[in-house]
Every structure is written in C-alpha cells, then in structure tokens.
Amino acid sequence: MQRPNLSAWLYVTPLMLVLVPFFLLPTLVVLVASFFETDGFGGLLPTFTLANYVDVLTSAQTFLLYVATLKFAILTWLFTLIIGFLVAYFLVFHVKNQLLAIGLFLICTIPFWTSNIIRMISWIPLLGKEGLVNSTLLGIGVIREPLEVLLYSGLAVVIAYVHQLTIFMVVPIFNSLARIDKRVVEAALDAGASRLDVMRYIIIPMSKSGIALGSTFVISIVMGDFFVVKVMSGGGSASVVSAFYENVGVLQYPIAAASAVLLTLVLIAMIALILRVVDIRREITQ
Amino acid sequence: MRAGAGDIELAGLCKSYDGVTNVVDGVNLRIPDGAYCCFLGPSGCGKTTILRMIAGHEEPTAGEIVIGGGNVAGLAPVERRTAMMFQSYALFPHLTVRDNIAFALRVRGQSKAERYKAADVMMEKVRLTELADRLPANLSGGQQQRVALARAAITEPRVLLLDEPLSALDEQLRVQMRQELRRMQRELGITFIHVTHTQLEAIALADIVVVMEKGKIKQSGPARDVYAYPCDRYVAEFLGGQNVLSGKVEKVGDRFVVLSQPNRSGIQVRLGTEARVVVGDRIDLAVRRDDIELVRADAGSPDDGATALPSRVTAIEYQGSFVKVMLDTVPDEDFVAYVPERIFFRDPFNVGDVLLATWSAGRARVLA
C-alpha cells in the first residue's frame, strides 16, 4: 500500500507546512526557552537550568493562579454544559419541523462568527454600576444601592465566558443528539420506560461524545484565556495566562515559558481525562 | 485480432485485498461481442469486483483481461473503451441532464456547441429531451437511470458495465427499466455486463448468466440452461424453482434410487435414465417445483414410473398465478410445490392435509 500513502501525504503537505512552523516549532521553542536564562533585556542565554521551573513550582502565587483559573474553568464548564445541553435537546427533540430546527440552530451559531471582544464589552452597558440591570433593580425597589459585583468581578468573568462559550457545547451536543434514531426513543417508551429513564439510559449515554468534545473546547479556551479575565474582572482577578502575559511584558521569557509548559501539561492531563470517555478521532471523522 | 469488438476474455482472474484471501479466485470466462451477460450471486461473491476490474477501477492481482483481442492491463477506463453505469448512478448533482451526458466530451476538450449537439442526439435516443435542463435531484429514479445510461453510452464504448442498475428502483419501475436496458443493448449493439443479486433480473435479461459463489464461477451459460439444469445444489437453490433432495444412496435399482437421510429412510425416487451412482454415495437430486403434482392420499396410486412421496401440508401461500404449497416431504429441508391457481382452487388443500407429492420419472435430475 505504497501509493495511497504517498498521495495522501501530498494532500496534507500544505497543512503540515503551516502546522510545523506555526505550531510544532513554536511549541518546541517555548519548551527550549523554559530551560534558558534571561539577560534581563529580552535576550536569552542558551544554558540549561531548571531554575525557571523551580521558581514557578515553588511560588505560592502559581498555586493561587491555578486555583483561580480552575475555579473559572469549572464554573464556566458547568453552566455551558447545562445551558448547552438544554438548548441542543430542545432543538433536536422538541422542534419537530426540521427546517425550523436548523434555522434556530443557525441563530445560536451566528454570534460565534462575530468578534469575541465586542461581545464581551457589550456587557458593560448592562452590568455596569449605572447599567441596565442595576437601574432596573433600583427602579423596582429590589435593591437600594447599585450592585458592585455585577461588573469588574468574578461574576462578570463567568458571565462573559458562558456567553462566549456555550456555543461550543451546543454544536457538538446537537450533532450527537441529532444522530440518535428517534425510533429508539419511541421503542423505549413503548417498552414502558419513563421519560426520565429515556434520558438516563438513552439520551445522556448517546450524547457523551458530544459532551466530551464540547468540554474539551470550553476548558481549553478558559484555561488559555487572559483577556476576558483582564477586562471583565477590572484587573481584580488574574489567570495563569494573564500572569504569563505580564512576564512576557517585562521580558521574563524563560519564566513565562516555564509556566506555559506547566499550563500545557495541566491542559493535556485534563483533556486526556475527558477524552477517556470518547474516541475523538472516530467521533470527528465519521 | 478483431480490435474494437466488445469480445471479452477473462483468464485466471484473481483479486486479493489482503494478500491472503481471494475475493475473486481464478475466474475464466469468455463473453462474445454484443452479448448481454449477467453476473449473479449474493453480495460479497466477487461479482462487482470483476466488473470493476474490467472497467479498470481496480487492478487484478493475477490473471488477464482481454477485450477485443487486446490485453487491457494497466489501461485507463477510457483507453479500454469501457463505460460503467454505477449503482445508484452517481449522477453529478450540480450538472443538468445535458451537462451530465456531455461530461465525457467536455473532458475530452470538445467545444460547447459540439458536445451539446452529441448530447442532444443521445437524449433523443433515451427520450430525455424535455428534461435536458433539469438537475438530477429533480428526476425520478427511472429518468436518472436513463441519464446514467446516456452518459455512459456517449463515449461509444464497446462494453457497458452495469453495477446493480435496477436496485435503486421500486418493483414496478424495475420491470419497465429492465426492458429499456434490453432495448438499449440491442440498439447500441455492444456488450453489456450486468451485475445483480436478483435471479429474476438475470434470467429475464441475459444471454449468458454467470452464477458466482465466493469468488468462483459456479455455472455459466444461457439463462434457460442455468435455470432448468443447475449443475449443483448451490446454483439450484440460488436460482430457485427447484427442490433439492439430498441423502445417502441406500439402494440402486432399475431406473430408481432409494435415499436415506438421518431422520428418514426409504425415499424412493424414480429416474428417467440409468443412474450413475452406487450404494453409499451422497447425492443431491433436483426436481422443479412446478413439476410436482399433489394428489390426495385416498385418490388412488399415481401412474407407474412416477415417484410418490407421502407429505403433510405445512403452509400455503397464494402467489397470484400459482399457489405455493409447502410440504414436510423430507424432514429439515424445504420441499415446495407450485400448483397452478386454477388447479389448486378446484379442490383446495388446507394446512395439515396429508397427500402424495408426485412427479413422473425423468423429472428428477441427479446433481453433480
């Protein structure tokens, strides 16, 4: 089977010509840089030192950053999962008209193709101290003082994440639910299963792959993000990557690189854990 | 050498995908120019693979394919001057009927005017002229088949290869399009090779029927020969219409044998000719289902020289022009009589009735 391999590689060569110099090599560069020393002016001294890792791993700040980032990741994951599942379930099982379902699905996906930053700052007129939410609540007399926690807080960060990332749950869960043969559900109901049984024994197990895929997206994006945290927390919270960005800003490349390597390892571990549930390759290519 | 003729010879043709098992296993066959040949067999018997090797979409692992006197190994489909009509047609969904038909001319670099003129002639021939500007999705199954046929025929091939051409159609249309295929074949005057798993299709259409099993040819010949004189149990059962009795020869007499089976012995069958079998042989006997007459047990014994086996009716199916009566004549094996409708309803049987299944000597054949 020499020929099919050759022509297949011919076809993926352009892809590799992008992935190697713009993903593989940069990743290796970061890995290598994490063992170098800095001259303090942005230059790197090609030595081999573990000092950067020692710095990162022994710093109490690292621990706090991970706790903060993981907190955001888990909260975001939970909310996107619940909302995403309900939305996808509604579209697949409750909207009987297929054309309408596709239309509604498109409505959910369109914001994905618009600017994330704009969607994030669009919360300002709503959540700000004089924003729509506060003025409404003040107006109907639920609160006396404007709520400060709405914007520039952890809450605002989670809201912005959920707002941006729920789509990453909706799409894969929608796909896996759409693949369930409706007759299977009818057969289960005919056999006397309750609607709860159908949910527990048929729908959730069969949507596992979609959930896993969505979770991978959501968690890797939150763990790798810094600008939502920066803008929406008003500088009050930090994340692993925002600390990384600050190190880069002061030209501390080796330390930044070491923390990036650590983050990558943590990410890989988390994704590997998720993907134990599902063969992602089969799921995507089938 | 008669170049250009659609005369096909397969010699020792083998195909293996894994290097271990042969999907096509040593096939030898000669199909004369202008014949309508049907490959018949269950799915996975290698018939489609043979078709694809003739077409040039797959290379044989061993053996030769000779078309019109020339070995076609390594040639592209166009150079072989074969054309294929794919299962479910593979019409290009983005092209109109006219552009689909003209496709082969387009890739040969013919001008638009030139190729449309040829396509229009071809569309006339298959009665598609009114549909010229439609897209495939807006055609019925039968129309799609005509487009596929026209698209394949426009290259003026010497051999047309048809892969399950009727399987995408519903029952009624299938019979209609079957005639259409035969008409086109006569009109074009080229060799048709048609792959199917439906015996009815094969015997209705073909000059030559080739029955296949597990990569090998079991029997090939004119439709009537294969149907009426199957060479073995497999062919008999695949083509249907035959009862096959198998067993060990207990006794050989003057124009009769007595068979025994594990659960029944003393099955005496009369033969038209001297049986070339000896006691102890395991043999298969075939009797056509429409040769069997059913006689009530109390109606007196049948003619001399006929076989008569006592049987009980186990099921009855009405088939329109005849009635299918299933019997327990031999344990563990199907035994069926096709009784013409008019005869059956003169004195209908019921399930559970005991009767004699009879047929005259000479109707039973010993299979190889």
Next chain:
Amino acid sequence: MTVALGEADLPMIRSRRSSAVARGDRRPWTFYALAVVFTLYVAALYGPMICIYILSFQDIRGGLVFPMKGQSLHWFIDLFTQVRTGDVKGSFDRSIKLAALVTVITLVVSLMAGLAFRRRFFGDTVVFYLMIGSLVAPGLVLGLGIGLLFQWIGISPSWYTSALGAQLSWTLPFGVLVMFAVMSRFNSVWEEAARDLGATRWQTIRLVVIPVLAPGLVAVALFGFTLSYDEFARTLQTSGSLNTLPLEIWSMTLNVTSPSLYALGTVTTIVSFVIIGACIGAIIVINKRRGVRATGH
C-alpha cells in the same frame, strides 16, 4: 390462510399508529420549559450586542450606559477622523486583507487535507493530533513561541508573515474539521464516475469535486474569514508594529471610554453579518438549486 391473517393484522397496526401520533401531538411540559430556556438563551446571546449597537448611535453627549443621549452618527464619524482613537481605518484595511488571504489559504489547504483524510494513511494520527493540538493551544503561548522563533531566525514579525501563520494555525484546524463533516456526505463514486468518463485527476477536482462540495467550501470560507477577522490572542504578539482591527479594539477597551468603542463594535459586527449572510445565503441558494432540503443533517 396467511392472506386472511394478514388482513386481520392491519386494523391493529393502524390503531397503534394513530395512538402514537396522538401522543406526539400533546406537547409535554418540558417543551414549554425548554422553549423558555431557549428564548432566554437567545435573548442573552443577542441582547447585550443589540444594546451597544443602539448606544453607538448617541450624539456627542453620549456615555457608556443607558439612557440614550440623543441620536446621531457622531461616534462613527469620530471613529474614522479622530487620531485619539488610533489608526482604525488602517487596521480595518489590514484585517480585511489578512482575512481574505487566510480564507483563500484555508480553503485550499482544508480541501486538500479533507481529501487526504478520507482514507487511513501512514502517520494520519500524528497529523490529526498536531491539528487538534494547534486548535486547543493557548493562543498567547503560541504567539510567544512564534515571536521567539522569528526573533531567533532573524525575521521581523509582521501581519502578513508571522500573524498570517499564527492565524492559520487557528483557522486551518477549524477548516479541516468542517471539511470532515462535509466530506462525510461526499460519495467518492462521483470521482470514480468522472474517471470512468475520461477525466484527469485535475479535471475531476475542478469539474466534480469542487462544484459538488461548493456549499461545504463556502462554510469553510466563512470560518476562515470570520475567525481570522476577529482573531486576537494569536495575533497579539505576532503582528509586528502594525495593528489588526481586534488589536485596535483591544487597545481601545483599555483607554477609550466613549461610545466610539461601541461604534467600532457596530461597524465590525456589520461586516461580520454581511459575510455571514452572504455565505449562508450562498449555501441555501446552491442547495435549493440542487433540490436538497435545507443545509440538512
């Protein structure tokens, strides 16, 4: 006889069917509950965006929050005339060019990769996981790596070299994944038919594969363009001295506190919507012409 039995069966089957239909007609309470969830979700999805579009049309007294102060196009004019807000026009120009470039490359490369991945080949898993890795890698980290790499090689980063590559490392995995979905509905028998009719490999791709896949390719283009046009994290450290539009917006969020920020949001979203509308419209038209029902699953 069996015939009679078969007829006796029919009414029973019919009655069971009709009961099933009746069951489907009565909507369970979950339908209404989920419809509310869905409506709230869509409202939360679009509501905030609509707020800033409205607020961007205030007059000179306008602030960042409601209530609306007057109505005018003041902040849109301000956006393109004031130096204070930075080089919006230039970055807009750059972003469109870059997105167009990324779209073309993403289309070609994704199509080729999609064709290759139809069959298993030696090393396919490596390529696949490289792609997934590139997709989930933190953009900022990748940006630093690309920046350092260019620094070591001695090429100065710019939007049409390093940023182009950085964006492709993000749009290509998406493009290829969309291509996988598109390819799963592509029957290779069309290629075989083309070959049978004498088409060369290139003719087959040009006359059959590309036109048949057209709706899917439009979708890939949509991903390529919008993902590049809005890309931020990977571009931040690779664009060199000149900003792309999202970088411009980013710097505005840090130092501009007037509705011109909203005006920019409105402008860039209009561009996105035009692109999205054109792509979805094209897909619907192509599919309708071919008599395929909707964009179908």
